[in-house]
Amino acid sequence: MNRAVWPILGLILLAYPFVFSTPFQQRLGALVLLYATGASAWNIVGGYAGLISVGHAVFFGCGAYGALASYQYLGLPPIGGLPIGVAASVFIAAIIGVPTLRLSGHYFSMATIAVAELMRLVVSNTEWLGGAQGLSGPPVPRTPLDLSFISALPYYYLFLAVLTAVLALTWQMERRRIGYYLRAISDSERAARSLGAAAPRYKLYAYMLSAALTAVAGAMYAVMFGFVDPESGLGILVSVKMLIMAALGGAGLLLGPLVGAAILVPLEEISNNLLGGAGGGLTFVAYGAIIVVIARFQPGGILRPVLGALHQRKGPAKT
C-alpha cells in the first residue's frame, strides 16, 4: 500500500474529535474505533486464515465479563480485570480451538455459533456472573483509574491507542512466517501442509491471538459502558457485527475492518437516533440488505477494488 496513506490516516484519526467536536460525534468516533478493534481481532482468524468464526462473542464476552467481575469481586478498577479477561479468553480459545479448528468450511462456522450460543445460555443461568441481569461497573468513579468519564474524548484516544496496537501487531504478523503460513492455509490447507507448514499449530496460534485481542475489545467495551449482560456481551449479533464489518471493508486486509466499522457504526447510531427504539428493527434490515448486496456484488470487500485501482495507476505493486 502507498506509504503516504499512513501519516494521512494517522492525522485524520488524531484530529477527528476536534473537527467533529459535538458529544454525539465524539462518541461516534470512539465507537467506530472500538468496533474496529473487535473486527480487526476477528480479521486475524476470519480474514487471514480464512476460518470464518461466527462465535467471537465468546472472547468479547470474556473480556467484558472479566473486567466487570474483577470490579465486582476483587474491587479492581474494570481496566484492572483486562489481564484476567484476556487469560480466560486465551484459555477458552485453546480448549475449544483444538477440536473446532479440525473442522473445515461451513462446519467450523456452525461449530463456532453453537459454542457461542452455548456459552450465552450457560452464563444466562450462572448466578455469580449476574445471570440474565448481567454485571455493572462502579456507579460513581472511585479513582481516575476507574476510567469513568462523561465525555467520550478520553475513550476516543484510549481506543485509538488500542486499535493502533492491534493493527501494529497484525501488520507484524502479516510480514512474518505465521502470516505467510496463514494465507497459504487459507488458499489451500492441503497444499500448505504438503509444503511443511504445521497448519494445525499455526491455526491454533492465530485463533488464540485473535481471542486475546477480541477480549481486549470486550474489556474496552465494559470500561466505556460499565455494563454487560448475556445479550450485549455474548449475543450472536456481537459475533455477526465483527464478521460483517471486517467483510464489508475487506477481510484479510489490514485496514478492512476499520473501513467497515467507519461505515456501519455511524449507520447504526444515526438511524437509531433518528428512528428511536420503535424503528430499531429497521437499522438491522438495512444492515442485512447491505450484507446481501456486498456478498452478491463485491464479496472481497469494498477496499479491494480501491487498492486494485491504486496499484494499476502506479504500475505493478511493490509491497
Next chain:
Amino acid sequence: MSSTLIQVIAGGLLLGAVYALFSSGLTLIWGMMNVINFAHGDFVMLGMYVAFVVWTLMGGGPAAAVPIAALVLASLGIVCYFSLIRHIMRGPMLAQILGTFGLALLLRYSAFWYFGASFRTLPETLVGGTLLIGPLRIESSRLLAGVVALLVTACLHLILTRTALGSRMLAVAEDATAAELMGIRPERMQAVAWGLAAAATGIAGALIANFFYVAPSVGETLAIVAFVTVSLGGFGSVPGALVAGLLIGVIESVSAYAIGAIYKDIVVYTLFVLALWLRPQGLMGKA
C-alpha cells in the same frame, strides 16, 4: 416407565416430526449445492407469521394456512435462489456465509419491524381440545402437526427418490456439468430444490404456529435445531434428518421434563457441539 414419561416422549416425537420436516429442507439444499442456508430458521419464522396473518385476516385455521404458507415460502425460496444464491454459490465461502446471514437479518428484522418484538400466539380454539389415546393425553394441535409433518417429509423423500424430477435433481447434485450435458438444466433443478426446501419450512412453520409462540427471534433457535438435526442425520439425507429430528424432539422434551425447561437448549447445543467435534469424519462425507 411412568405414564408421564411416555407422555413426554410422545410429545417429543410429535415436535420432532416437525423438526424433521424443516431440517430436511436444509439438508436438501446442502446436498444439492453445498450451501448452508443460515436463514433457514427465519424461513420457518415467516411460515409461522403467515399462519398468524391467515388467522387475523380471515380467521382461517391450518387447513388454509398450511397451503398458503407453502406457496408463499416456495416463491420466496425461488426468488432468493435467482437473486442471490445462484450468484454466491461459486464465490468464496465468506460470500456464502455473508449472503445467507444477511438474508437472515433482513427477514428477522423485517418481521420485527412489521409485527413488533412481542410474542404472539394463535387462539387455542383454532385446533382445540385434547385427545385421549389409551393412557396418553395429546393436544390435537400437536397431533395434527406431527402427523402432517411426517406425511410431508415422507412425500419429500418419495419425490426425491421415486420421481423423474427427483432423479434429475440427484443428477445435478452428483455432477452439474454432466447433468447439463444430459439435457438437464442445473439452475432449474437448484431453483426447484430451493422452492421445495422453503415450502417445507413454510408448512412446518404454519403447523407449529398452532401451539408454539410466534416471535421474530424464534428463527435463531429453530435454525440451530435444524443444524443439529442435519449434522446428526448426515448432510444431504432426508431419512437421516427424519430419524435425527425425532431423536432431538425426544431428547429436548425428556431433558425439559427431567432437569428443567431452561436447560433443554443447553442439552441440545451441547449435543450439537459434541456431534461436530467427535464425528467430523462422518460429517465430512460430502465436503
